[in-house]
Amino acid sequence: MTLDFPIDNPPTRYHPLTTQLPIKVATEDVSVRYGGKLALEDVTLEIPDRAVTACIGPSGCGKSTFLRCVNRMNDTIDTARVSGSIRIDSEEVNGRDVDPVVLRARVGMVFQKPNPFPKSIYENVAYGPRIHGLAETKAELDHIVETSLIKAGLWAEVADRLHHPGTSLSGGQQQRLVIARAIAVNPEVILMDEPCSALDPIATARIEELIDEMRENYSLIIVTHSMAQAARVSQMTAFFHLGKLVEYGPTEEIFTNPLDQRTQDYITGRFG
Amino acid sequence: MQSSLFAVLALLVLTAVGFLIGRRRAVAAGSGRASRLHSLPNYYGYYLALWTGLPAFVLLALYGLFGASLVNTLALGELEREAAPLIREYEAQLARDDQYQALAEETQQIEAEALSARNEMFRAEREGGDAERYLRALGALTAQRNEIAAERQVRRDQVASSVAARAPRTIPGVRARAGFEYWRAPSERRELFIADARALAFNEGLASRNTEEIRAAALALRPWEDLFRWSAAGVALALSVAGLAYARTRIRASFRARDRVEGVVGLALMMTSAIAILTTLGIVFSLLFESIRFFASIDWRIHEFLFGLHWSPQIAIRADQVGQSGAFGAVPLFAGTALITLIAMLVAAPIGLMAAIYLSEYASPRLRAWAKPALEILAGVPTVVYGFFALLTVGPFLRQFAMMLGYEDAVTQSALSAGLVMGVMIIPFVSSLSDDVINAVPQTLRDGSYAMGATKSETVRHVVFPAALPGIVGALLLAVSRAVGETMIVVMAAGQGANLTANPLESVTTITVQIVMLLTGDQEFDSPKTLSAFALGLVLFVMTLILNIIALRVVQRFRERYE
Numbered sequence: 001m002t003l004d005f006p007i008d009n010p011p012t013r014y015h016p017l018t019t020q021l022p023i024k025v026a027t028e029d030v031s032v033r034y035g036g037k038l039a040l041e042d043v044t045l046e047i048p049d050r051a052v053t054a055c056i057g058p059s060g061c062g063k064s065t066f067l068r069c070v071n072r073m074n075d076t077i078d079t080a081r082v083s084g085s086i087r088i089d090s091e092e093v094n095g096r097d098v099d100p101v102v103l104r105a106r107v108g109m110v111f112q113k114p115n116p117f118p119k120s121i122y123e124n125v126a127y128g129p130r131i132h133g134l135a136e137t138k139a140e141l142d143h144i145v146e147t148s149l150i151k152a153g154l155w156a157e158v159a160d161r162l163h164h165p166g167t168s169l170s171g172g173q174q175q176r177l178v179i180a181r182a183i184a185v186n187p188e189v190i191l192m193d194e195p196c197s198a199l200d201p202i203a204t205a206r207i208e209e210l211i212d213e214m215r216e217n218y219s220l221i222i223v224t225h226s227m228a229q230a231a232r233v234s235q236m237t238a239f240f241h242l243g244k245l246v247e248y249g250p251t252e253e254i255f256t257n258p259l260d261q262r263t264q265d266y267i268t269g270r271f272g
Numbered sequence: 273m274q275s276s277l278f279a280v281l282a283l284l285v286l287t288a289v290g291f292l293i294g295r296r297r298a299v300a301a302g303s304g305r306a307s308r309l310h311s312l313p314n315y316y317g318y319y320l321a322l323w324t325g326l327p328a329f330v331l332l333a334l335y336g337l338f339g340a341s342l343v344n345t346l347a348l349g350e351l352e353r354e355a356a357p358l359i360r361e362y363e364a365q366l367a368r369d370d371q372y373q374a375l376a377e378e379t380q381q382i383e384a385e386a387l388s389a390r391n392e393m394f395r396a397e398r399e400g401g402d403a404e405r406y407l408r409a410l411g412a413l414t415a416q417r418n419e420i421a422a423e424r425q426v427r428r429d430q431v432a433s434s435v436a437a438r439a440p441r442t443i444p445g446v447r448a449r450a451g452f453e454y455w456r457a458p459s460e461r462r463e464l465f466i467a468d469a470r471a472l473a474f475n476e477g478l479a480s481r482n483t484e485e486i487r488a489a490a491l492a493l494r495p496w497e498d499l500f501r502w503s504a505a506g507v508a509l510a511l512s513v514a515g516l517a518y519a520r521t522r523i524r525a526s527f528r529a530r531d532r533v534e535g536v537v538g539l540a541l542m543m544t545s546a547i548a549i550l551t552t553l554g555i556v557f558s559l560l561f562e563s564i565r566f567f568a569s570i571d572w573r574i575h576e577f578l579f580g581l582h583w584s585p586q587i588a589i590r591a592d593q594v595g596q597s598g599a600f601g602a603v604p605l606f607a608g609t610a611l612i613t614l615i616a617m618l619v620a621a622p623i624g625l626m627a628a629i630y631l632s633e634y635a636s637p638r639l640r641a642w643a644k645p646a647l648e649i650l651a652g653v654p655t656v657v658y659g660f661f662a663l664l665t666v667g668p669f670l671r672q673f674a675m676m677l678g679y680e681d682a683v684t685q686s687a688l689s690a691g692l693v694m695g696v697m698i699i700p701f702v703s704s705l706s707d708d709v710i711n712a713v714p715q716t717l718r719d720g721s722y723a724m725g726a727t728k729s730e731t732v733r734h735v736v737f738p739a740a741l742p743g744i745v746g747a748l749l750l751a752v753s754r755a756v757g758e759t760m761i762v763v764m765a766a767g768q769g770a771n772l773t774a775n776p777l778e779s780v781t782t783i784t785v786q787i788v789m790l791l792t793g794d795q796e797f798d799s800p801k802t803l804s805a806f807a808l809g810l811v812l813f814v815m816t817l818i819l820n821i822i823a824l825r826v827v828q829r830f831r832e833r834y835e
Contacts, residue, residue: 111716
C-alpha cells in the first residue's frame with residue numbers, strides 16, 4: 001500500500017480544547033535520541049488534569065518514549081538523551097537539580113506486562129510507602145495498603161490473602177496490584193504503557209473501568225494500540241507517527257474529524 | 273591382525289556399495305523422479321548402507337571385545353582337561369601326605385583361637401577391659417598362622433613338582449604339565465601365564481618366561497585363535513551381504529527410509545548418552561564395592577567410621593599386623609573439610625556476590641565486557657598454582673601475622689591459609705553464576721522499582737536480589753560442592769594432621785587430602801588403610817551429590833518462575 005505523505009514536515013495540528021480542565025503536564029519541543037537515532041522530535045502538547053490522555057500510533061512511533069520522558073525513565077537507559085522542556089504544574093522535570101527519584105514518586109507508572117515484585121501482595125503495595133517513608137506506624141502502612149487496594153478494585157479479591165506472593169495472582173489481578181502499588185505513593189500523574197496488551201478481554205474491561213474511575217483523582221496518560229480502547233477511556237488523544245506528534249485534541253474530535261490525512265488513515269485502519 | 277584389517281576394509285567397501293545400490297534402486301523405484309519417493313534417494317542409500325555395515329561391525333566389535341578371552345578359556349580349558357590325570361594324582365598325594373595334613377589341622381586350630389581372641393578384644397573395647405592384651409595375642413597368632421601357611425605352600429610345591437616330573441616328555445605330556453601348572457596357579461599367576469603364552473604365540477610384547485609349558489600353551493592357543501579370527505571375518509562378511517540383500521528387497525517408492533534412518537540416528541545418540549551414564553554408574557559401584565570391603569574389614573563398625581573422633585589409619589601397615597583396629601574415625605576429616613569450606617565460603621560468597629551485583633547492575637557495558645572475562649580467568653588458574661601461592665605466600669604471612677598478635681603456636685600450614693586461597697579460587701564460580709542469575713531477572717521488575725522512585729541500591733536490595741535469590745543459593749551450593757571436593761590447595765597448604773579443632777590457625781586435614789595420602793605410594797589393595805580411601809570417596813561423593821541435587825533443584829525452580 002502506498003501512502004502519499006507530504007514530503008515537507010507539516011507542523012502538529014491542534015484541535016481547540018473543549019474542556020475547561022486545568023493543565024497538569026505541559027511539554028515543549030521535547031526530543032529524544034537513543035545513541036544517534038532520533039526517536040522523538042519536537043513534541044509540544046498540554047495534558048489536562050483529572051482526565052485520561054491517550055497516545056496512539058503505530059509501533060515505533062515514539063509514544064512509549066514520550067511516556068518515559070514524563071517520569072524520566074529514559075535516565076535508566078545509558079544512551080538516551082532528552083532535550084526540551086517538560087513541566088508538571090509549571091515545575092520543570094528535565095532540570096539538572098530535579099531528583100528523578102522524588103519525581104517518580106509524583107509520577108506513577110504501569111507497564112505493559114504486569115510486573116509484581118517477588119514479594120507478598122501486601123509488600124508489593126507497601127514498597128513505595130516504605131522507601132519514601134510515607135508511613136510512621138504499622139497501622140498507617142496497613143491503611144495505605146488497604147485504601148490503595150480498594151482504589152485499584154482488588155481489595156475484595158485479596159483481603160484474605162495479603163501475604164500470598166504477588167506472582168500467585170492472575171494476569172489481570174497482577175496488573176491491578178501494580179496499579180495499587182503505583183497509587184500507594186499518592187502520585188499526581190499516572191503513566192500507563194499499554195496496560196492491557198497482555199490481558200484477556202474480561203481483565204481488560206476491568207482495567208478500563210478502573211482507569212475511568214481513577215480519572216477523578218489523577219492525570220492519566222495511557223499508551224495504547226487499541227483505537228477502541230482510546231475511544232472508550234480517553235478524553236484527549238495524541239496521534240504519533242515516526243517520532244512526531246501529528247495531531248492532538250479531544251478524543252471525539254480526533255476520531256470523528258481528524259485534521260491530518262495520516263490520522264485519518266490510521267484510525268480507519270488503513271495502516272499501522 | 274591382517275585378516276581383521278582385511279575384513280574391515282571389505283566391510284567398508286560393501287557399505288559404500290550398499291549406499292550406491294540403495295540410491296540407485298530408489299531412483300529406479302521412483303521412475304527417476306525423487307518427488308514420487310517417500311524420502312530423498314540418499315535416505316534409501318543410508319538405509320541400505322546401515323543394513324550392510326551395522327550388524328557386521330557390531331559382530332566385529334564383539335569379537336574384538338571378547339574374542340581373546342574366549343580363545344584363552346577354550347585353549348586352556350583343553351589343556352586343563354588333558355591335565356586331569358596329573359591333578360588327580362596330585363590331590364591323592366596331598367591327601368596321603370601326613371606332614372601336610374598335620375599342618376592343615378594346626379591352621380584350623382589357630383584360626384579358631386584367633387577368632388575367639390578377636391571377639392574378646394571387641395568385648396574388652398566395649399566394656400573398657402584390657403583390649404591391648406588380646407591385641408598382642410592376636411598378633412602372635414597371626415604370625416604363627418602365616419608361618420604355617422608358608423610351610424604348607426612349600427609342601428604343596430614339592431608334591432606338585434614330583435607329580436609333574438612323572439609326566440612323560442612327549443608333546444601330550446608337556447601339554448598336560450602346562451594344564452597342571454595353570455590349574456594350580458592363583459588368579460594373578462594365571463593372568464601372567466596367559467599373557468606369556470599369548471606373547472609367544474602372537475608376538476604380543478615380550479614374554480617374562482619361556483618354558484616348555486608356556487610354549488605348549490602358546491601352541492594350544494594358535495588354532496583356536498585362527499578359527500575365531502577367520503570365522504568372525506567370514507560371518508561378518510556373510511552378515512553384511514545378507515543385510516544388503518534383505519534391505520534391497522524392501523526398497524519401494526512408498527518405503528519410509530527417512531523414518532528408519534532417523535530411528536537409527538536416535539538409537540546411536542541414545543547409546544552415547546548411555547555410555548556417559550553407565551560410566552558414572554560404574555565409578556559409583558566400584559566405590560561402593562571397595563567401601564563394602566573396607567567396612568567388612570573393620571567388622572561393619574560403620575558408626576565408628578562415621579562418628580569416631582580419632583583418625584590414624586597408619587597403624588595397619590602390613591597385612592600380617594593385627595593392629596587393624598587402627599583408628600578409622602572420620603569425624604576429624606569431616607570437621608576439617610567443613611572448616612576449610614566455611615572459611616572459603618566466607619571469602620567467596622560476599623566477594624563473588626558483590627562482584628556479580630556490580631557487574632550486572634552498575635558496570636557500564638564496556639567495563640563489563642572485559643571485567644567479566646578477567647574475573648573468569650581466575651577459574652582457569654591451575655589449582656596447584658593456588659596451592660603453592662597458599663603454601664609459600666599466604667601461609668607464612670598469616671603465621672607471622674598471628675605471631676605478631678601474640679599467638680606463638682602459629683604454623684605455616686593452616687586451615688586459614690588453605691581456606692582463604694580456596695575462597696579466592698571459587699570467587700569466579702560464585703560471581704559468574706550469580707551474574708547470570710541476576711541478569712535473568714526481567715528488566716520489567718527493575719523498571720517497576722525505578723518507576724516507584726527507588727534508587728539503584730534499593731532496587732537491588734528489595735527487588736533484584738530477592739528475585740534472584742533461589743539462583744544465587746544454587747550458585748553458592750555449587751561453589752560449596754566445589755570447595756568440598758577441592759584437593760590440591762588443601763594438600764599443599766592445610767597440613768596433614770587429623771586434628772579435631774575449630775581453630776583456623778591450626779593445621780587440619782580433609783577427606784580429599786586423606787584419600788591422596790592413603791592411595792599414593794606403594795599400597796596393598798587389601799589392607800583396611802587403603803580401602804578406607806574408598807569409603808572416604810564414597811562419603812565425599814554422596815555429600816557433593818546431595819549438594820548438587822539441591823542446587824540444581826533450586827536453580828530449576830528459579831528458571832521455571834521467570835521463563
